[in-house]
Amino acid sequence: MSNASDEQPIEFIRLLEVKRLTGLSTSTIYRMSASGAFPKQVKLGVKAVAWIKSEVQRWSREQIARTRHQINCADPLHFANDEVRHAS
Numbered sequence: 564m565s566n567a568s569d570e571q572p573i574e575f576i577r578l579l580e581v582k583r584l585t586g587l588s589t590s591t592i593y594r595m596s597a598s599g600a601f602p603k604q605v606k607l608g609v610k611a612v613a614w615i616k617s618e619v620q621r622w623s624r625e626q627i628a629r630t631r632h633q634i635n636c637a638d639p640l641h642f643a644n645d646e647v648r649h650a651s
Contacts (some may be wrong), residue, residue, distance in 0.1 A: 574617070575605065575607065577617045580614075
C-alpha cells in the first residue's frame with residue numbers, strides 16, 4: 564500500500580513548455596487533445612490551463628517507441644547499419 568509520501572509531486576506545465584517539449588503547434592496540441600491522441604489539459608482557474616509534465620513526457624516516449632518500432636519493422640538492419648557507420 565502506498566502513501567502520499569511515496570508519490571511523485573505533480574508538476575504542471577503551461578502551453579509554451581508543452582510546445583517546447585513536443586515541437587507541436589498550439590492548434591495541433593488542442594486538436595490532438597480533443598481527439599484523445601495527446602494528454603488533456605487540466606483547468607487551473609477561470610482562464611488558466613496546464614498539462615501534467617509526466618503525461619506529456621510519457622506521450623513523447625511513446626512517440627519515440629512507436630517511430631522506432633515502425634523503422635525496425637521496415638528495415639531490421641537500420642540501427643545495425645547506423646552503428647557500423649559510426650564505428651568506422
